[in-house]
Amino acid sequence: MADQIIIAVPKGRILKEVLPLFEAVGIVPEAAFGDEDSRLLRFATNRPDIGLIRVRAFDVATFVAHGAAQIGIVGSDVLMEFDYSEIYAPIDLGIGHCRISVAEPVAMAATDDPREWSHVRVATKYPNITRRHFEARGVQAECVKLNGAMEIAPVLGLSSRIVDLVSTGRTLKDNGLAEVETIAEVSSRLIVNRAAFKTRAGDIVPLVEAFRQAVGGSDAASA
Template sequence: MKNGLTFALPKGTLFPDTVRLLYKAGFLKKEEVLLESRKLVIKDGPYTFIICRPTDIPTFVEHGAADLGIVGKDVIEEQRREIFELLDLKYGKCHFAVAAPRDNPEVHDLGKLTEVRAASKFPEVTRRFFKGLGVRAEVIKMHGNVELAPLVGLADVIVDLVSTGRTLRENNLIEITKIMDITARLVANRVAARVYDREIKTIVKKFKSLVGGEKNEVNLK
């Protein structure tokens, strides 16, 4: 296998399971190599790991700073970079959804709307979704606490990631419709995928054996 393959890994909620996956697959000698370090670039054996914000991973991979990356499908869908999506890793499960105030039934049936004001941290996903419905959407980009937007009259609805739905309930919002499921994905630089085809296929095979391939099983314990 080629020495020097570089992985871009996401800080935040996906990081512990990502480290566990790499360790179980044999690409890390010890989980502590990544979990206990504050370095942003870490070399372990033949592999180099770049630790960065999830939203930066497609950039590193597209431009060849990393051969491979692990990132949420939400980031992939929002950015739509020129990278290959190789494998659904089946952890970090949540979904994109449209939500609205419980006490505003006028916007609960999206099929009856001709226009809407939507707030989201994912403006491109939001635009494409409403365009597909034939609804004219004014999209307001936010960077956090998107649930606030309909509560203060900034937007009619929001498009956001939903896991348990607790935050929606606590803010008197309800999920109107699910847009798509989101999980962590393995992505690759397009040139690296061709040049290091054998090495990357070996990595995909090892990951598949742990995440259950096309099944809904994850064995990271």
């Protein structure tokens, strides 16, 4: 349907945490949506006025910012990295908790003091967050942009440090790395296209309020 409200949801680990939220607001996706092996990108729901798309986390923000999707669920890390003015993020959904951290080889971390850094070379998919973080401390950051497999960069000499999302820390440990600094705590947010929030308020505002009730909070920002 051309007038459907499209909700963009990230692939990966957050999917299982999203499903109970949808149930709480009365949205039941088709069965394939919960199947991480499904190659489908667009999914129907029990509501003919609501459709879902499942894309990469960074792309969720892009779809919503450009109005291809009216609503999305995405980590605050993505919002920090791109800072789209077209996106309104009214609700912290309280899921997808993790952190953006600086990590380096364990042997280096044993004697290293981040307070003494003046220049760092960092592999990351968050160059904007990384530069802002280090610039605020007067540290020059040379960022090597990678889309994945950051943990291998120090081993192969691409960079001495990485900035990446960390949940349990197991991937870092398995690759001989240790966290030395936390840049930001991360959780998933409900995001809305600002223009759609105004022009389709009758459709979108009740949905936003339903999500707010589902998480039991009043977290909001001015549109």
